[in-house]
Amino acid sequence: MNVAVSQLNPTVGDIQSNKEKIIEHINRATGKGADLIVFGEMALSGTPTYDIVNMTDFVDRCYSALSDIAEAAANIDVLVGMPTVSGDDTFNSVAYIREGKVVDFFSKAMPFSRDELPYYAGIDSPSFFDENESQTDELPEHIITVDGYKMLIMIGDDLQFINSLQCFDTPRTKPDFIMHLAARPYSHGALEEDIELLSSVAKENEVPLVSVNLVGGNTDIVYYGSSVIFNKQGQMIKRLKNFEEDFDITDLSSENIRRHKSINLPVQSASSKVRHTYKAIALGVKDYFGKSGFTSACLGLSGGIDSAVVAAIAVDVLGANNVRVLMMPSQFSSGHSVTDAMKLAENLGIKCEKVEIEPIYNSFMKGLEPIFQGLPFSLAEENLQARIRGTLMMAISNKFGNLLLNTSNKSEIAMGYGTLYGDTNGALSILGDVYKTEVYALAEYINHKGEVIPRSIIEKEPSAELREGQKDSDSLPVYDILDGILYRLIEEGMSLMEVAAEGYDMEVVSKVSKLLKASEHKRYQLAPALRVSKCTLGKDRVIPIVSRY
């Protein structure tokens, strides 16, 4: 029995293109004699769809596309994820096509509330879809038979029911395979942890498991691919590519599956983390541009590490010809800011233009003079510089159609250490879910085959350069300590006492916590940030702006 796994990169809402890709893979699988082809969760509609699924004709259009798909599948069974409607309910479902006809739909149960779900809660879950209450009771009915093999269909997190339900107690109902259609997004460790979890499901139930994942970026979420097949011992016998579309046909007949050599499960390490982070971000950028029809980006180069890393990624993904950079020094910029930025541009093979902001700054101050009436230089003047830069970048973006890339990192976003409508500008935040210490790791990764980002950029002390001699460490703890505290407060949800108990100074912890609370209003207005952590600010951690907790 030959099973084709189609690891596609659909575009949310683009039913027509997604359908064409699906039919193309069906033809390919049919041509190679596959008995069944399996696509990922919501492969036809793309995901996350949020409220699009609740728009009048969207699901109807999915049904109509499904009919076309069925026509193309006369000689192969198909399992494809899509939204369905029943009465007033909208479900996250899988359509089953056999002999050119849609013969059944299976819907996700999804009875999870947010805090029971893993890190990617909120993407499809109770907010936009209905629960399929019958699913939990009627798991044995979610079975199809292909080539004499019984296959249990599972969607996404529903897989977690299997153990608790013990629905395989009788040999009569026990399936020969679990077919798992998923939309597993990237987050640090996901590639290893998800695969470990899938392996254990196969092993504990003693059933071979095929898990088909989506791949690709969709606004801020990146599905990482890495579809897998396990034998009933939980050994991995096939793994598709990470972060790329892929296609595979495997003979899963009992005899053959037994003969398959097993592949080692992936192991987390610092180097796999930085490599996967880089690939997730690169794919996120590529698809944000490709799927929204943009080809070129712009950004400001400050001479600091954040903009250097973003520029390197942009050039890698979009090509040197499609990245426009601008230096915007002020009277407070150090000499090395300009020379470092120019060196970086040279290494990347991009042209770097320069606009001095001092004359513009002076024209603002002249206009404001009657109002400011000689009040001393303060935050207003610091932020003004950042906003002049943000406005210059947007003028270029508007003039030439380059999307502005935001360069803020997660550490400064958490601390509110950035100027709204200034350096927070941008269509997409590349590093908004990457702590500063992780930005350094990305810089080293980018340089692993030779210097792209000049050493002097990596080694200089971080500074916003908005006043004379300013250093980040004037206002914030050094980043090693700051990131350690932030990770515990945000990702691990610790209380201040718990963080301090891990060896951090209580006064520093308390200051960090205060700054984190006080900057919620800024985060509310930021561009979407490519999600790579298990707790993206504003997404996995939603805090009301006006609150005193």
Add this chain to the structure above:
Amino acid sequence: MNVAVSQLNPTVGDIQSNKEKIIEHINRATGKGADLIVFGEMALSGTPTYDIVNMTDFVDRCYSALSDIAEAAANIDVLVGMPTVSGDDTFNSVAYIREGKVVDFFSKAMPFSRDELPYYAGIDSPSFFDENESQTDELPEHIITVDGYKMLIMIGDDLQFINSLQCFDTPRTKPDFIMHLAARPYSHGALEEDIELLSSVAKENEVPLVSVNLVGGNTDIVYYGSSVIFNKQGQMIKRLKNFEEDFDITDLSSENIRRHKSINLPVQSASSKVRHTYKAIALGVKDYFGKSGFTSACLGLSGGIDSAVVAAIAVDVLGANNVRVLMMPSQFSSGHSVTDAMKLAENLGIKCEKVEIEPIYNSFMKGLEPIFQGLPFSLAEENLQARIRGTLMMAISNKFGNLLLNTSNKSEIAMGYGTLYGDTNGALSILGDVYKTEVYALAEYINHKGEVIPRSIIEKEPSAELREGQKDSDSLPVYDILDGILYRLIEEGMSLMEVAAEGYDMEVVSKVSKLLKASEHKRYQLAPALRVSKCTLGKDRVIPIVSRY
């Protein structure tokens, strides 16, 4: 039996202050001989709390405050809303205090998914709290007995179960009262529709009903108060104030409740809508400032109607001394823009300062000259003017600590007719959920006791004045038509065909729909908008930025 209704305005997360207010009302009710005092849903924690309830020690601190409340309630029964925890689950609950001790908790069932919920879905529902599955089965256990009367405790939308459960079939279990603790937010028509619904619950079940609502603004949500008491015929016998804290004691013994005169149920009208909208927005502004510790606002006056309405509301709420306005005319501003703005400022009793933006604009264009190289005037130059204004306003905001009020309206936000980091700047969007035609209605309401907003502002043709002779109607349909189309697409979720079938030109409908889809990325970065409609963009209608639907 005397029942006190306490309609409080808690601050989200401020357990200490909320507790003090609760104790103050308990003392007042005890002093007046009340047997029971009832507070609103989540009165102790404030709401919406979002992820705050899932933070390590938050619910513990609520329990601890509850102990203090119990101590203060030796001589009165208390029902107060708060979050609770049981194992890994977090519930939206009501604590019952009797004789100075916490004797029971009742938790909200909340088995609704978003599309089954009314317009204020997503505030507390499945995303942040767990379902209390026992509730639906064990409603008869959610009963307390006070002074011999059996009272069924219901929280928020759980009230909708009552009819379907038919749990009152036996006289033995039938309660004498329904005590409903709610957090009902304002939306157009809510004051009339909610009360109608509550009345029908009392009437159909033939049980008197007390519904205690919260009041107050919490970031973008405004609870409207208007707590009510119905007799078992569904007649309203008491109604507390709209949009204000209030307190009431009513003798609800059977004899007395029968004697109570009934009050007419409120009826929706154009004039009640505009009055309630004004009050909801005014309260939202007041509490945004008060609860976040700000006292003064700033905004730019363009001479147009949106900024005029916002200025009038700000002066009404914060006082003329606390509102700083700035005119920022350009070479494209018409003469009447400045004179109208000055007349408005005069009417409001506020000082209006002026900064000409042309010199700043010229300094930008000079800096950009080597890059723009003589390319013709385009969107980039239009937006530049808006961003100079936005930057000037933020400089003033930073210098003097005035919160910047955003003046964008829902129609232009829906169309993307605004400049990101320019006129979209601001901490709070006052009119972001108010269609342009509704802004005119607000202006007339503001003028109902005499001219505040000059007639010339109300009567002039809308223009962004970013190029010579520009009018909104150059790019958009006239607002009567635009708002009609937008309301149908957004609030009523109609398809293009359905909107056209109501008499709108298909070409115009299609253009509006395209602009609505194309501007999602701008809405993602806007300030929170005070919610007054039944479908706030980005909240009740969440659309992925990168999508082709």
